[in-house]
Amino acid sequence: MRSHMCGDLRPSEISQTVSVCGWVAKRREHGDRLAFVDLRDHTGIIQCVIDNDVDVRSEYVVRITGVVRSRPQGTINSNIATGEVEIGDCVVEVLRSAEAPPFPVDARADDVDENVRLQYRYIDIRRERMQRNLRTRAKVNSAVRASMERQGFVEVETPMLVPSTPEGAREFLVPSRKEPGSFYALPQSPQLFKQLLMVAGIDRYYQIARCLRDEDLRADRQYEFMQLDAEMSFVNQDDVLEAIGEAVVCAAEAVTGVRPDPIERITWRQAMERFGVDKPDLRFGMELTELTSVFAGTEFKAFAGASSIKGIRVEAKAEEFGRNKLDALTDRAKKIGAKGLVWMKVAADGTLESPVVKFLSAAEQSAVITALQGAPGDLLLIVADEWEMTCEVLGQLRNDLGRPPVHQGPYRYVWVTEFPLFVGINKETGQPKPGHHPFCQPHPDDLHMFESDPMSVRSMAYDLVLNGWELGSGSIRIHEPDMQRRVFTALGISEEEANRKFGFFLKPFTYGAPPHGGFAFGLDRLVAILAGEDNIREVIAFPKTQSGQDPMTNAPTRAEPKQLEELGIRVLPPKA
RNA sequence: GGUCUCGUGGUGAAGUUGGAGUUCACGCCGGCCUGUCAAGCCGGAGGUCGCGGGUUCGAGUCCCGUCGGGACCGCCA
Numbered sequence: 108m109r110s111h112m113c114g115d116l117r118p119s120e121i122s123q124t125v126s127v128c129g130w131v132a133k134r135r136e137h138g139d140r141l142a143f144v145d146l147r148d149h150t151g152i153i154q155c156v157i158d159n160d161v162d163v164r165s166e167y168v169v170r171i172t173g174v175v176r177s178r179p180q181g182t183i184n185s186n187i188a189t190g191e192v193e194i195g196d197c198v199v200e201v202l203r204s205a206e207a208p209p210f211p212v213d214a215r216a217d218d219v220d221e222n223v224r225l226q227y228r229y230i231d232i233r234r235e236r237m238q239r240n241l242r243t244r245a246k247v248n249s250a251v252r253a254s255m256e257r258q259g260f261v262e263v264e265t266p267m268l269v270p271s272t273p274e275g276a277r278e279f280l281v282p283s284r285k286e287p288g289s290f291y292a293l294p295q296s297p298q299l300f301k302q303l304l305m306v307a308g309i310d311r312y313y314q315i316a317r318c319l320r321d322e323d324l325r326a327d328r329q330y331e332f333m334q335l336d337a338e339m340s341f342v343n344q345d346d347v348l349e350a351i352g353e354a355v356v357c358a359a360e361a362v363t364g365v366r367p368d369p370i371e372r373i374t375w376r377q378a379m380e381r382f383g384v385d386k387p388d389l390r391f392g393m394e395l396t397e398l399t400s401v402f403a404g405t406e407f408k409a410f411a412g413a414s415s416i417k418g419i420r421v422e423a424k425a426e427e428f429g430r431n432k433l434d435a436l437t438d439r440a441k442k443i444g445a446k447g448l449v450w451m452k453v454a455a456d457g458t459l460e461s462p463v464v465k466f467l468s469a470a471e472q473s474a475v476i477t478a479l480q481g482a483p484g485d486l487l488l489i490v491a492d493e494w495e496m497t498c499e500v501l502g503q504l505r506n507d508l509g510r511p512p513v514h515q516g517p518y519r520y521v522w523v524t525e526f527p528l529f530v531g532i533n534k535e536t537g538q539p540k541p542g543h544h545p546f547c548q549p550h551p552d553d554l555h556m557f558e559s560d561p562m563s564v565r566s567m568a569y570d571l572v573l574n575g576w577e578l579g580s581g582s583i584r585i586h587e588p589d590m591q592r593r594v595f596t597a598l599g600i601s602e603e604e605a606n607r608k609f610g611f612f613l614k615p616f617t618y619g620a621p622p623h624g625g626f627a628f629g630l631d632r633l634v635a636i637l638a639g640e641d642n643i644r645e646v647i648a649f650p651k652t653q654s655g656q657d658p659m660t661n662a663p664t665r666a667e668p669k670q671l672e673e674l675g676i677r678v679l680p681p682k683a
Numbered sequence: 684g685g686u687c688u689c690g691u692g693g694u695g696a697a698g699u700u701g702g703a704g705u706u707c708a709c710g711c712c713g714g715c716c717u718g719u720c721a722a723g724c725c726g727g728a729g730g731u732c733g734c735g736g737g738u739u740c741g742a743g744u745c746c747c748g749u750c751g752g753g754a755c756c757g758c759c760a
Contacts, residue, residue, distance in 0.1 A: 442756085
């Protein structure tokens with residue numbers, strides 16, 4: 108039907124007869140004998156000059172055949188790529204008329220209520236921004252696949268109907284018709300299957316896998332999302348980071364044209380010390396500064412006896428933060444869990460202004476300024492608490508006060524390694540909770556304190572972080588029954604319980620499991636950042652809203668009584 | 684489950700101390716127009732101010748509830 112794409116026409120095509128197809132982006136009439144029609148396809152816009160009376164309106168689908176010619180002098184439009192040429196002597200075929208669209212099919216729709224855009228997603232996607240985003244996504248998928256293939260990974264598809272597993276995120280359940288009362292779950296990840304593929308000798312597996320989690324939605328979370336999921340046999344941690352890092356770097360290069368530097372690494376401990384979070388945003392400074400020794404002998408009650416004191420310097424913000432804003436910061440700190448927040452302002456003469464300054468010795472005051480490199484006009488924020496709380500509170504404040512939008516360059520990738528094996532205590536059982544999952548290999552250097560001090564044991568788990576967003580995580584897995592038993596014991600899981608919950612997973616490991624490890628990272632998040640979006644809905648063709656609905660299809664919908672009966676399901680009346 | 688925030692013709696906004704569905708831009712429909720380009724000029728249609736209740740002589744505006752969108756917290760091993 109067509110010989111060229113709209114956006115491809117250039118002076119090199121002049122005097123050629125061409126046919127283009129697309130949607131009418133704009134019509135400008137100048138009487139019966141002259142009209143300009145801007146025709147749009149996914150490549151761009153070309154101006155067609157119509158010299159007879161043709162009724163074409165916005166979003167009509169048309170085929171236009173005519174001759175490419177250069178535009179008359181003074182009428183070149185430098186705003187579009189095809190602006191030096193136009194199509195003349197046009198024959199217009201209306202392939203389909205159209206209703207007027209509910210919103211402009213161009214950048215103006217960026218300001219339209221997102222719900223309306225989602226309701227008419229098929230029109231929204233005609234826009235250049237959405238076309239670009241979806242094509243960026245395809246580039247990332249393609250580059251990731253190519254990279255994984257080059258590295259000898261084999262794509263294996265794993266089932267969508269899987270057994271429900273008790274740990275982890277809430278699952279979507281699918282009722283079984285053959286066995287009423289029994290349910291499949293939709294996979295939160297192919298975790299179990301990919302490890303079994305290692306037992307099965309696949310050696311290097313990957314999949315661009317759809318994962319589902321029935322947890323509340325956010326800017327960076329949808330019910331369904333795509334992950335690059337991978338697992339490798341006979342490898343150590345470096346091998347995994349190397350392989351996954353290569354795929355990520357290739358994906359970034361495919362989109363930006365620039366190959367990022369090798370991804371740097373930081374341990375979890377360092378990340379907490381310096382940035383106060385386990386997904387540090389390396390694009391800006393304001394790092395946490397250690398002050399515990401500065402106040403080692405202080406008289407100030409709030410600091411005396413605190414095991415960890417740290418501060419951050421908010422550059423040149425002293426003036427901006429009046430009483431109200433400082434109170435709001437203090438509230439924020441308390442909400443996170445701090446007992447309080449100490450603020451100080453560095454005055455023009457280099458002295459400190461703060462409600463607590465009278466409790467601090469002159470030596471302490473000057474030491475604080477030196478440690479934090481305070482300059483006149485700076486705001487200093489200090490927290491004293493247990494180490495983890497101090498880090499966490501200041502890390503949050505650092506992000507609140509300094510973090511740019513996620514998509515704003517430069518791209519700073521970082522591996523965070525050596526996560527703690529256990530995190531927190533299960534309130535019901537009093538036992539530690541797994542930091543990653545219960546099949547994660549403890550750090551070999553920490554095995555001597557596994558029983559005596561389990562909370563200090565590091566793991567062979569790692570995260571990949573980009574601009575403060577967690578892209579994904581992985582670990583070296585346990586492949587020895589003895590080690591697995593020790594971990595279950597530490598978690599308070601009995602052998603009976605372990606067999607009941609994880610039996611179908613553990614048994615295969617007795618038949619010869621190779622040492623293995625893997626990783627999974629969220630493609631939606633990576634694509635969003637590379638596409639310059641701060642919301643993954645913008646890179647998903649048909650996303651759900653925050654309440655989990657699809658304004659276009661109206662999903663979820665009520666089931667027919669007949670369907671429910673067949674499945675042996677009765678729906679309870681809504682709670683009063 | 685919680686905090687905050689938004690909801691006014693198809694779209695985006697304005698709407699003052701509570702005083703007539705008022706206004707602006709875009710879009711739409713009709714007319715004029717031979718070089719425009721998110722064209723220009725003239726005219727027109729189009730709204731249950733999300734929904735329900737309350738206060739009031741009178742509510743887009745104030746109060747209560749509810750529904751929907753969004754951001755965040757919880758949650759996401």
